[in-house]
Amino acid sequence: MHSVAEALDRLTGLAESPTVATLAAAFDAAGFELSLVGGPVRDAFLDRSTNDLDFTTDATPDEILAVVKPIAEAHWDIGREFGTIGAKIHGHTVEITTYRADEYDGASRKPEVAFGTSLVDDLERRDFTVNALALRLPRLELVDPSGGVEDLIARVLRTPSKPEVSFGDDPLRMMRAARFASQLGFEVEPDTLAAMFALAPEIDRISAERVRDELSKLLLTDTPMRGIRLLVDSGIAARVLPEIPALMLEIDEHHHHKDVYEHSLTVLDQAIDYEASRGRLDSPDLVLRLAALLHDIGKPATRRLEPGGAVSFHHHDMVGAKLARKRLRALRFDNDTIKAVSRLIELHLRFFGYTDGAWTDSAVRRYVRDAGDQLERLHILTRADVTTRNRRKADRLGFAYDDLEERIARLAEEEELAAVRPELDGQQIMAALGVRPGPVVGEAYKFLLDVRLDEGPIGPDAARERLLAWWAERQAAAPGA
Structure with missing residues (x-):
């Protein structure tokens, strides 16, 4: 892991890149706040490369679009209802999201999206302290309201708010804990881990699609074993992928496997x-x-x-x-x-x-x-x-x-x-046998495929002879022949 000074130097270099500098200048000129947030900031401390450039701002989605249109090679608003606008600037894809102040009713599968006005409030609603870090642009001020830097140094995962509240708001964060444990090699802090065990049934509120996406992200990490163990031990796997904990078969003293x-x-x-x-x-x-x-x-x-x-x-x-x-x-x-x-x-x-x-x-x-x-x-x-x-x-x-x-x-x-395929195709089979399309063509095709698999290439002429011999035997064996 980088020291804080080294991480800030790395973030400064990122902020001076054409993509980030162009965005920062445009939002500043328009009178809006803009911060680099989450993964890129975290990874600067961990000396990890990052391909994602995520930003957050007090501008609304419409205002974000107005700022990025003149400076972007392309832009899209597929995430607009969640406050996210995407753009390509100097060849790099970026996502800019309005500050969030979501409300959760504790029952629905998705939060009621609400936009906020405070960077600190937005960060405190994020999943883990190590992801609740931001770099204000263009003045390069590190914002860390929840002690994320200390947790990066300690290599632990902890929620910014009480874990019961955070996981109650969005139970999928429990699966994210497993993913980040694998991806970053971090331990889940004891209170956060206890909440995962206690709130495992809450994962039932999450849609199958969101569970699938998070499970896929876990499996695509370099070492998913750590995260899978965490899902199994906490009881979450029993609810989303029960076939895995079911593999823990009882082994008795008389039968061994x-x-x-x-x-x-x-x-x-x-x-x-x-x-x-x-x-x-x-x-x-x-x-x-x-x-x-x-x-x-x-x-x-x-x-x-x-x-x-x-x-x-x-x-x-x-x-x-x-x-x-x-x-x-x-x-x-x-x-x-x-x-x-x-x-x-x-x-x-x-x-x-x-x-x-x-x-x-x-x-x-x-x-x-x-x-x-x-x-x-x-x-x-x-x-x-x-x-x-x-x-x-x-x-x-x-x-x-x-x-x-x-x-x-x-x-x-x-x-x-x-x-590997038969040496006569369907048209050639029909021509050789004088038949029209139908089940017999499929049977003949399978016969020739078996010949090909058993004997290797024998040539089209020999294949036609074998086909005619098969057809004659089949005709002779037919009822009434």
Whole structure:
């Protein structure tokens, strides 16, 4: 962390940048207050880079627009009802928000938006003291009414007002505490933590969309494990993502199995490491991280205690995929994310049969075909799912997966494996068989796809011969033939 003097020097440099200086001069000339607020100020003390430039002002949204229009390359008012105007100035996107003095009725899912006139009042209504910092522009005065700098130094999260009041006003702040604990590596101060435990049921007031967005932000931090533990321990996860605390399966003295909850957190952690080291995905990758966290949520429902002390979880992959679809829909995730996450969970055990005996080329092709555009994520999830402390077993699985990836690469080079499809398309199938569009074309297509997967490329002429032979057998077997 920077010293206060170093942080102020950094903030001074930011204030002198063309974007900030232009905004500051324009608002000052118009007679309005303007302050850089929140994340950019906090991150200056933490020596963290920031891409966001957030400002607050006593100007109303209409007045903000009047000031920024002459100096902005573009502007938008999509957040106008909440007092926020966006603009692009000198190539940088900024958001300027009118001071807030929101009122909460303790029951609705959203606050009654009200605009204020005081910077200090606005800061004291924010979520945590470390975010309740502002730099007045253009005179460069640091405003810290709640001791945010001291909390930055101590690396703690604390609410500016009493936590019961702050969380009662907006229960989503409890999830933000988990996110900032992960993002900043801070501890939640004891009174604030106690309020999270006590007020966990209040999260039910928050819309699924807001919960989804906050959960996604947590998962996209560098180390989400800390925040997930906080959500589970406080009881919040039991209300927004109950499948995760449900992974804490009871382990008795006669039946032993791996701690599924701890295993899942470790898989998430390892998936993040692979995501970064392999460099083949846009990082951070939400789909991969959701799949890693949720990959074993089918285990509680499929747990069976076997004779002799063994524990089985037969078909937990299929059950888990179904549970993931249901939960992600409830949280209003988009269809593409739901489809990708559930498919990865469904396939995450497929590789482990590879070590039982050599896969044929046909099996490798089917693995790639079934993974589709999720193949790279499946590679990472499968590798991350190895959490055994047995070094020999871990090495054996790692070497086996290395071999599988090498075979996939070799076949892909030889056969354009990523685009595996029959060697005759639908039109060619109809022409060969003399049939019109209908179910039989789909059956023929599937037959040719199986041939392609089992045998590799055989050429269009050979594929047509095989198709005609299949069709003749089918016709001969038809009733009344």
